[in-house]
Amino acid sequence: MYREQIKVLDCTIRDGGLMNNHDFDDRFVRAIFKAVSEAGIDYMEIGYKNSKKLFPGDKYGAWKFCSDDDIRKVTEGIPSKTKISVMVDVDRVDLDDIKPKKESPVTMIRTACYVKDVDKAIFLANHFADKGYETAVNLMAISKVLEVELTECLTQLEKECKCNVVYLVDSNGALYQETVEYLIKKAKSIIKTKEIGIHAHNNQQLAFGNTIEAIIHQANYLDSTIFGMGRAAGNCPTELLLGFLKNPKFDIRPILDVISKEMIPLSRQVEWGYVIPYAITGILDEHPKSALELREGDKKENYREFYDSFAGSSEVE
Amino acid sequence: MYREQIKVLDCTIRDGGLMNNHDFDDRFVRAIFKAVSEAGIDYMEIGYKNSKKLFPGDKYGAWKFCSDDDIRKVTEGIPSKTKISVMVDVDRVDLDDIKPKKESPVTMIRTACYVKDVDKAIFLANHFADKGYETAVNLMAISKVLEVELTECLTQLEKECKCNVVYLVDSNGALYQETVEYLIKKAKSIIKTKEIGIHAHNNQQLAFGNTIEAIIHQANYLDSTIFGMGRAAGNCPTELLLGFLKNPKFDIRPILDVISKEMIPLSRQVEWGYVIPYAITGILDEHPKSALELREGDKKENYREFYDSFAGSSEVE
Numbered sequence: 001m002y003r004e005q006i007k008v009l010d011c012t013i014r015d016g017g018l019m020n021n022h023d024f025d026d027r028f029v030r031a032i033f034k035a036v037s038e039a040g041i042d043y044m045e046i047g048y049k050n051s052k053k054l055f056p057g058d059k060y061g062a063w064k065f066c067s068d069d070d071i072r073k074v075t076e077g078i079p080s081k082t083k084i085s086v087m088v089d090v091d092r093v094d095l096d097d098i099k100p101k102k103e104s105p106v107t108m109i110r111t112a113c114y115v116k117d118v119d120k121a122i123f124l125a126n127h128f129a130d131k132g133y134e135t136a137v138n139l140m141a142i143s144k145v146l147e148v149e150l151t152e153c154l155t156q157l158e159k160e161c162k163c164n165v166v167y168l169v170d171s172n173g174a175l176y177q178e179t180v181e182y183l184i185k186k187a188k189s190i191i192k193t194k195e196i197g198i199h200a201h202n203n204q205q206l207a208f209g210n211t212i213e214a215i216i217h218q219a220n221y222l223d224s225t226i227f228g229m230g231r232a233a234g235n236c237p238t239e240l241l242l243g244f245l246k247n248p249k250f251d252i253r254p255i256l257d258v259i260s261k262e263m264i265p266l267s268r269q270v271e272w273g274y275v276i277p278y279a280i281t282g283i284l285d286e287h288p289k290s291a292l293e294l295r296e297g298d299k300k301e302n303y304r305e306f307y308d309s310f311a312g313s314s315e316v317e
Numbered sequence: 318m319y320r321e322q323i324k325v326l327d328c329t330i331r332d333g334g335l336m337n338n339h340d341f342d343d344r345f346v347r348a349i350f351k352a353v354s355e356a357g358i359d360y361m362e363i364g365y366k367n368s369k370k371l372f373p374g375d376k377y378g379a380w381k382f383c384s385d386d387d388i389r390k391v392t393e394g395i396p397s398k399t400k401i402s403v404m405v406d407v408d409r410v411d412l413d414d415i416k417p418k419k420e421s422p423v424t425m426i427r428t429a430c431y432v433k434d435v436d437k438a439i440f441l442a443n444h445f446a447d448k449g450y451e452t453a454v455n456l457m458a459i460s461k462v463l464e465v466e467l468t469e470c471l472t473q474l475e476k477e478c479k480c481n482v483v484y485l486v487d488s489n490g491a492l493y494q495e496t497v498e499y500l501i502k503k504a505k506s507i508i509k510t511k512e513i514g515i516h517a518h519n520n521q522q523l524a525f526g527n528t529i530e531a532i533i534h535q536a537n538y539l540d541s542t543i544f545g546m547g548r549a550a551g552n553c554p555t556e557l558l559l560g561f562l563k564n565p566k567f568d569i570r571p572i573l574d575v576i577s578k579e580m581i582p583l584s585r586q587v588e589w590g591y592v593i594p595y596a597i598t599g600i601l602d603e604h605p606k607s608a609l610e611l612r613e614g615d616k617k618e619n620y621r622e623f624y625d626s627f628a629g630s631s632e633v634e
Binding site for chain 2: 210227
């Protein structure tokens with residue numbers, strides 16, 4: 001599938017960091033940035049731009065906060081055309097932390113929100129746009145949104161928001177490709193002046209397939225992570241996406257290399273990817289939180305009991 | 318997706334056995350048969366019906382040969398509506414081993430062949446049909462078949478073969494869903510008197526997505542394996558397929574249980590599933606043989622070198 005407008009955004013550090021409190025050392029992040037740059041990937045999302053006031057202490061690594069200095073430290077000296085992206089959550093960002101674009105190594109700021117919070121996201125995205133950044137709004141948990149509310153949200157984004165991209169985020173890893181087709185077509189029917197993006201989770205091993213489905217229906221901004229590293233079951237693997245896209249600007253080899261050298265050792269210390277509890281929350285369209293908790297405890301392989309725990313709760317009318 | 322005609326065939330022992338020389342002990346096979354039966358799965362393929370003359374010695378377990386007595390030993394006493402299937406390869410079966418259906422615990426015999434060998438497969442399938450079995454022909458390596466040859470093969474199967482089902486087999490795990498759609502529609506356009514089946518491999522994490530795609534386009538026979546166990550990257554996971562299918566006859570819980578109790582321990586001894594060398598052969602539409610060999614050696618994580626080894630060989634015109 002070759003389409004010039006397609007942009008790949010690798011968010012290994014940002015989404016993968018949800019599995020290790022963003023505690024990657026600088027050497028590791030440099031290696032990822034170098035690989036992503038050599039692979040010709042358009043954007044690298046290097047972390048969250050959270051306010052340090054809200055996440056105090058030393059529980060989190062630098063990539064929870066992404067100071068401009070930290071970003072410079074891991075990118076300087078590496079030849080790159082890859083643009084740096086950071087993510088903010090509504091209510092977790094200190095706007096005073098965001099310098100004007102021309103003073104920052106960051107090119108894009110993406111605001112993640114639930115559909116109910118879209119007003120806050122529009123305010124933030126417009127603020128970042130006014131400071132000179134490329135901007136995106138990432139609509140989370142899209143599998144749980146009532147159609148009437150999605151329609152209103154998309155209409156509002158189209159009319160009121162200066163963002164360049166609106167992403168649909170399958171936070172629960174619950175979507176099948178027919179619904180992806182439906183949602184992307186719906187978004188395209190309302191959003192005329194911005195690009196549509198897809199961010200898929202791999203609970204049901206459908207992150208790559210759903211990303212292809214979104215591409216077929218004209219989504220042009222594609223999130224992926226190296227070796228699929230991301231929250232719980234992880235994301236669409238960057239290596240598979242590059243293998244599929246036919247744009248000659250991409251080179252899969254640096255990604256293969258960095259998987260050998262960095263991701264395989266890391267995968268022995270940090271768990272992500274397909275395991276049954278994440279599959280269960282995906283099948284049931286539930287947030288993976290309960291499955292993440294299960295994997296921390298001594299009942300981590302008690303799948304049937306975990307599955308039945310949802311059946312019980314759904315009896316409450 | 319509810320469609321009464323859909324039949325699920327679990328081939329954990331048959332395809333998974335390619336990773337351990339079919340050396341499953343009886344207790345394990347009984348546990349799988351019990352789970353598959355309790356889950357309401359239509360068929361269980363319990364192994365290959367190879368000739369013992371061709372695979373002598375003690376390198377292989379019983380499920381490479383599937384004697385009727387071995388099958389009875391692991392199924393007797395377990396309440397079940399699941400039909401037993403065995404697979405034969407052309408040129409590897411001794412027809413004298415195949416008793417009439419009424420004397421055998423086997424219901425279905427599937428003949429696997431490359432498109433070039435379809436004449437042999439038709440001969441075998443007709444022979445088995447004449448002995449009273451349900452029969453299928455599984456067309457392997459479908460991603461490598463020239464369209465003109467596929468057309469001829471399908472036309473021949475429709476006209477000359479008594480089989481009930483024609484399966485398209487993505488042996489290389491190379492297909493994307495657009496090609497699955499194309500091939501299933503093509504098969505449906507030629508095969509009018511038999512069902513179409515899909516057998517997908519998971520090299521690119523697309524086995525489940527491609528199976529859904531085949532369902533959408535009216536394939537009714539679906540292969541899957543528990544926890545995806547199968548050759549190399551494995552297959553469409555049974556647990557995900559049952560989670561997707563809405564037919565109330567299926568129950569996912571016995572499958573979840575047997576994964577906890579049997580597949581997780583086994584997965585610590587036998588490797589299958591998504592690893593980068595299998596992804597590479599999938600992306601390049603190559604047989605996984607070279608990747609399987611790589612995983613046996615001390616260069617198992619040298620992905621870039623492995624990838625480049627194909628680039629070299631493709632320079633030979």
